Amino acid sequence: MTWTYARWAVEHPLPVAPARHAASGTEVRAGDVIASGGTVAVVRLVDGARRVGVAPADLDRVLRVRPVADVRRGMLLARTGRRFARAATAPIDGRLVHVTADGDLCIAPVVADWRVRAAIDGVVTRSDAGAVTVEGSCWSLRGIAAYGPDGTGELSLAVDGPDDGLAPTRIDVRLRERILVGGARMAAEAITRAHACGVAGLVAGAAPAGGLRVVYGDDVEARGGASFDDRPTILCLQGFGWGPLPRPVWDGLVALAGHRASIHAASTRLYVMAPRDAAPEPSGTPLLALASDHSAVRPVEEADAGAQNVLPYDAER
Amino acid sequence: MSAARALRVALLEAQHGRLERPTRRALLAAGADIALVLRPSDPRSFGERAQALRDARPDLVLVPLADRGGADELAGLSEPLRLGCAAQLPPPRALVVSSDDGAIARAATLLAPLPTDVLPDVRAERGLRLVVERMREMRGDEQLAPERALELLAARFAEARGGPALVAGVGGDRTSLVRAAPGEAALAVHARPLGVGRAADRVVARAGLERVRRWIPWAVDQPTLLERVFNRARWPDAASSGRETLALEIALAHEALALALADAAMAGLGTEMRSARHILLTGRLAALPGPERSVLVAVDALDPIEPATIARDDGGRLAELAASAIAGGEASVLDEALLALAAPLAAVLPVVTARRTVVRIGGREERVARNAFFTVALPGPSEVSAPGMPPATVASGPLGLVVDARPRPLTLPLRDAERVPAVTRWYETLGALPA
Numbered sequence: 001m002t003w004t005y006a007r008w009a010v011e012h013p014l015p016v017a018p019a020r021h022a023a024s025g026t027e028v029r030a031g032d033v034i035a036s037g038g039t040v041a042v043v044r045l046v047d048g049a050r051r052v053g054v055a056p057a058d059l060d061r062v063l064r065v066r067p068v069a070d071v072r073r074g075m076l077l078a079r080t081g082r083r084f085a086r087a088a089t090a091p092i093d094g095r096l097v098h099v100t101a102d103g104d105l106c107i108a109p110v111v112a113d114w115r116v117r118a119a120i121d122g123v124v125t126r127s128d129a130g131a132v133t134v135e136g137s138c139w140s141l142r143g144i145a146a147y148g149p150d151g152t153g154e155l156s157l158a159v160d161g162p163d164d165g166l167a168p169t170r171i172d173v174r175l176r177e178r179i180l181v182g183g184a185r186m187a188a189e190a191i192t193r194a195h196a197c198g199v200a201g202l203v204a205g206a207a208p209a210g211g212l213r214v215v216y217g218d219d220v221e222a223r224g225g226a227s228f229d230d231r232p233t234i235l236c237l238q239g240f241g242w243g244p245l246p247r248p249v250w251d252g253l254v255a256l257a258g259h260r261a262s263i264h265a266a267s268t269r270l271y272v273m274a275p276r277d278a279a280p281e282p283s284g285t286p287l288l289a290l291a292s293d294h295s296a297v298r299p300v301e302e303a304d305a306g307a308q309n310v311l312p313y314d315a316e317r
Numbered sequence: 318m319s320a321a322r323a324l325r326v327a328l329l330e331a332q333h334g335r336l337e338r339p340t341r342r343a344l345l346a347a348g349a350d351i352a353l354v355l356r357p358s359d360p361r362s363f364g365e366r367a368q369a370l371r372d373a374r375p376d377l378v379l380v381p382l383a384d385r386g387g388a389d390e391l392a393g394l395s396e397p398l399r400l401g402c403a404a405q406l407p408p409p410r411a412l413v414v415s416s417d418d419g420a421i422a423r424a425a426t427l428l429a430p431l432p433t434d435v436l437p438d439v440r441a442e443r444g445l446r447l448v449v450e451r452m453r454e455m456r457g458d459e460q461l462a463p464e465r466a467l468e469l470l471a472a473r474f475a476e477a478r479g480g481p482a483l484v485a486g487v488g489g490d491r492t493s494l495v496r497a498a499p500g501e502a503a504l505a506v507h508a509r510p511l512g513v514g515r516a517a518d519r520v521v522a523r524a525g526l527e528r529v530r531r532w533i534p535w536a537v538d539q540p541t542l543l544e545r546v547f548n549r550a551r552w553p554d555a556a557s558s559g560r561e562t563l564a565l566e567i568a569l570a571h572e573a574l575a576l577a578l579a580d581a582a583m584a585g586l587g588t589e590m591r592s593a594r595h596i597l598l599t600g601r602l603a604a605l606p607g608p609e610r611s612v613l614v615a616v617d618a619l620d621p622i623e624p625a626t627i628a629r630d631d632g633g634r635l636a637e638l639a640a641s642a643i644a645g646g647e648a649s650v651l652d653e654a655l656l657a658l659a660a661p662l663a664a665v666l667p668v669v670t671a672r673r674t675v676v677r678i679g680g681r682e683e684r685v686a687r688n689a690f691f692t693v694a695l696p697g698p699s700e701v702s703a704p705g706m707p708p709a710t711v712a713s714g715p716l717g718l719v720v721d722a723r724p725r726p727l728t729l730p731l732r733d734a735e736r737v738p739a740v741t742r743w744y745e746t747l748g749a750l751p752a
Contacts, residue, residue: 016367016401040364040400097364098400101427102392106400108364130371130404144551209547210540222518222550240547290552292559294545297552308556317551 001285002141002313003252005276009135010119011126012150013266015228016040017097017108018116019068021127028118030262030273031152034132037068038110040097049103051088052080056103067096070110077105114228119150119264120271139256139272139279141249143203143237144317145224146265147216151179151201151233155253155261155272159183162250165242166190166204173197179261179270181253184244188214191232201233201263203253203270205243206297212240226265235263235270238288238313239297246286246299246313255279285312323350323491323509324456327375327409329394330356332387339439340381340414341584347452348464348491348507349377355394363397370401375409377455378402378431379448380424381439382415388423395427408432410455414439414448464493466639467599468503470630471495473639473648474597477655478626483593485619486600486636487570489514489554492577493600494590504586508577513569513601518550524572527731532568532617534741534750536733537561563751567610570602574618591622594709597659599630609716609749612663616719617727617743624666624701624709628659635659663747664695664711668703668722676703678718685722690746692717716747 014021014035021035028034048063049056062078065071071090079087090096090107098106122136158170158180166182168189176198182190186204188211194202212220215232222240237249245253259274272278289300290309304310311317326349330337333356344351352373355366378398382388402409411428415421416438425433436451437444453461467484475482475497486493492511497503510516511523521529526539526546533542545565549555557563581590596619598611605611611629630636635651635658642648668676673686679699695713702708711718730736744750 041362043363100396128404209543222547241544293561294548
């Protein structure tokens, strides 16, 4: 299948040391912040258990602050005794991110904040320091590689047909906070321009692999790469180079344009928050063929089903 | 070759340099995917280390320790691990590999609350075997079947030929080198993810795009090549139907084998892997159209250091029979098939010379200049010898004896105007140029 309306459980992996994450059972909308924290880089190690004279296993009993919490310089972190008190205090403003096995306390200066936003409307069903999972019903379309952080916005067509490439000239700041549909190809120029204009994300059949290196660095991989930093968000639906979209995929994008959508990079999926009857249920699965020189992936007719390098759109890849 | 997910291992090398070789040997023998290596000298900050471990999502954290000093160094690695992976579901298992009680006790404290197992020092043969077995247990029989089949195939091939044998297989996401000798335990290197299909992009990531490009016998720009590699990596079992894609598959196979050999060298097995009298090619390497292409890749990438006879497993029949033999517990069919199917295709005579030298081929002398690369037709099994190596009898098969006096490691000019004629000459020597 291409487009599917179903109940999805979307797992949002979190960076290390989240300061806050939504509680299980919370109702969220796509784009809502479900977790936040600060980027942890260098940490200051503070004597904890040794300083207050307890075994590392007993430190938790005397801690005044628990990970992950903001601390101010001089703030009491742990304390024992009454008249002859022994105390550990924070040496800097920052965040207590971790307690070591030896009972030392790791304080990290807060250099940058991050936020993770819900990819779909739904209910939080799991929430811990590792991930937040949201379950909800919506339309979804699977791609093969997504890059950058998750992006949420209104789904908008930026090309006239499934065979068109996304022209950078069609992107401007009026399209900010939207998910743009780019047809058969989104080149590096279009990706960087869209990011500069505040576009939430791009979806297209393909992106040039060389262009991805320019945008995301030389270590970019074919399987995609979710990240939390400020980079363009893109979803390649079929492959790399050139990828004209099959008609059922394009028809779904046209029908669902105008609804809220999100690109969830970890699952390489596009989610569209629209009612089930907003788009026709696709019948059958289109076929894709890898070009003989491997430079493009294009739709083919059903008659080519048994041919070399031909797969259904939803084949495990 | 299987596309199943490999065992993802994070390696905490608290004592880098002391245990590196046996640890690598164990990881390669087990076919593990080394997702991350952390050392005390790692320039990343505490938070970056923790994030790297979280992103790696390891199934297993391997902690080799030589002594208590290593356990003391471990704290700088174990705390990022606890921060990064404490919330992982399911949590990774930690495997402490040490025979030092003090080190084990300290490591157990540092790695809590991760589930932790302890095995003996990996430098001892028993420890190495147990570590490999534990990692293989974690992978499961189904995933291991293709690798076990190659190991059995190598053992039976060595028995059948009566000498050291190497089975070299390149698959979609795994590249294997298995060396066996009669009466000896097989040495296995299963490098993952590394191959000409699903892991094609990883070959480029490790080797560099230019190193892959250099094997293409015509001018091709890097962005075009990268496009093809990426599409190939996301297209399971992509078949090479055109000239461009066949050349790409040959280029990827070259680098995948070279990287596996480099991994073997890091594990202290480089010389053993290069010194086998009989080489059997299998997997996608053996499925290349035309045996001359398989032989070219083997000669270029395996860099043999003694005369060797090369055969290939057409259609993967021998690997299939080896898998059946493991399932059925009976290897006689495989032994018969080895006699019938593993016919020699070519032989290779490596020659190391500063300027020119004389080699003996079947009783006659041949002058060989540095950088020479040519074939000689041989009527049947013949004795060959070159300076610095003992005489050996090789069977050349239809492609003849490949005399290879190219300086190693093989280097090619960067400019296409110089590179293309040089690499084309190598292809043409064996008639392997994609048409």
